[in-house]
Amino acid sequence: MDFQLSEDRIMIQDMARKFASERLRPNAMRWDEEKTLDRDVLQEAGSLGFGAIYAREDVGGSALTRLDAALIFEALSAGDVSHAAFLSIHNMATWMIDTYGNEEQRQKWVPRLAPLELIASYCLTEPSSGSDAASLRTRAERDGDHYVLNGSKAFISGAGFSDIYVVMVRTCEPGPKGISTLVVEKDTPGLSFGANEKKMGWNAQPTGIVNFDNCRVPVANRLGEEGQGFKIAMSGLDGGRINIGACSLGGAQEALDRAVEYAKTRQQFGRAIADFQVNQFKLADMATELEAARLLLYRAASALDAGDPAKTRLSAMAKRLATDTGFRVANEALQIHGGYGYLKDYEIERIVRDLRVHQILEGTNEIMRVVISREMLRG
Numbered sequence: 001m002d003f004q005l006s007e008d009r010i011m012i013q014d015m016a017r018k019f020a021s022e023r024l025r026p027n028a029m030r031w032d033e034e035k036t037l038d039r040d041v042l043q044e045a046g047s048l049g050f051g052a053i054y055a056r057e058d059v060g061g062s063a064l065t066r067l068d069a070a071l072i073f074e075a076l077s078a079g080d081v082s083h084a085a086f087l088s089i090h091n092m093a094t095w096m097i098d099t100y101g102n103e104e105q106r107q108k109w110v111p112r113l114a115p116l117e118l119i120a121s122y123c124l125t126e127p128s129s130g131s132d133a134a135s136l137r138t139r140a141e142r143d144g145d146h147y148v149l150n151g152s153k154a155f156i157s158g159a160g161f162s163d164i165y166v167v168m169v170r171t172c173e174p175g176p177k178g179i180s181t182l183v184v185e186k187d188t189p190g191l192s193f194g195a196n197e198k199k200m201g202w203n204a205q206p207t208g209i210v211n212f213d214n215c216r217v218p219v220a221n222r223l224g225e226e227g228q229g230f231k232i233a234m235s236g237l238d239g240g241r242i243n244i245g246a247c248s249l250g251g252a253q254e255a256l257d258r259a260v261e262y263a264k265t266r267q268q269f270g271r272a273i274a275d276f277q278v279n280q281f282k283l284a285d286m287a288t289e290l291e292a293a294r295l296l297l298y299r300a301a302s303a304l305d306a307g308d309p310a311k312t313r314l315s316a317m318a319k320r321l322a323t324d325t326g327f328r329v330a331n332e333a334l335q336i337h338g339g340y341g342y343l344k345d346y347e348i349e350r351i352v353r354d355l356r357v358h359q360i361l362e363g364t365n366e367i368m369r370v371v372i373s374r375e376m377l378r379g
């Protein structure tokens with residue numbers, strides 16, 4: 001097993017790190033305070049190939065691997081977790097269209113999604129169905145060559161900001177077999193958005209309710225066949241979990257790096273706090289746990305690339321470990337900063353706030369344990 005990154009991967013990683021350093025990190029505090037998602041900066045990321053990382057080249061995608069994507073999102077999150085995580089959601093929605101769409105759908109949307117001329121959101125969660133995604137109630141009734149949608153989606157990143165929405169709807173029977181996937185464009189009559197939620201973190205991202213009130217969507221906008229939607233949703237989540245885990249690693253590494261520098265310069269009792277063994281041990285544990293989580297995440301990404309039968313289990317393991325570890329490391333970094341860590345000027349508190357939600361989305365970490373144990377006990 002080769003643990004060394006290839007020259008191409010190092011180049012991709014360096015490009016993402018440079019973008020994070022020059023375009024994300026200097027603006028992250030302002031975006032958080034102003035609750036602003038910067039479309040221009042997202043489009044700059046698109047110009048680097050970060051808008052359709054693992055979509056095919058014939059429609060403008062970068063045709064990179066899931067491991068490449070993990071490296072990119074980890075690097076971008078060191079600059080700003082919120083923008084990097086939003087970009088990961090856009091990539092998941094774009095991949096769904098590229099993978100499950102027909103040729104006409106791929107050519108219609110992906111060439112504009114890749115440079116982020118169009119921005120995409122993903123709509124699965126509902127007010128009454130979070131972890132139990134198969135019980136979703138948003139209904140799509142067939143009416144000639146259209147579906148008529150009624151219902152609501154909750155906690156949607158990019159609600160009202162994004163241009164298209166990849167939506168899981170119920171087209172027939174209860175349960176997972178009755179779910180289909182539709183692409184809904186922002187200007188569709190009957191589509192509306194709730195107020196921006198007031199959140200602990202991810203403040204740069206607009207998050208809200210997406211409402212469908214007799215919203216007519218062409219049958220031509222359905223991805224795949226009727227009843228295939230739950231399969232599409234679950235296949236997207238394997239990669240989504242790796243991506244959000246990578247975002248946790250990147251944010252936590254930034255917090256750790258800041259804690260190391262602070263510990264070397266902060267003086268107490270006549271010497272740097274880095275000279276105290278309690279802090280040395282704490283920093284050592286933080287670095288060790290982060291590296292262990294990183295190795296598992298890269299293993300899961302490689303398994304997804306290879307079509308390994310264990311890819312779902314490994315993705316759940318990686319998401320659980322990376323997001324729990326990421327939050328813990330960032331929180332310890334704040335503790336090392338003491339009272340200064342609680343101040344916005346030091347930016348550690350923003351990283352802590354942004355990373356907390358990663359333990360909830362893309363399937364809560366309790367659901368990750370369900371997925372892992374189910375795979376272990378099957379057969």
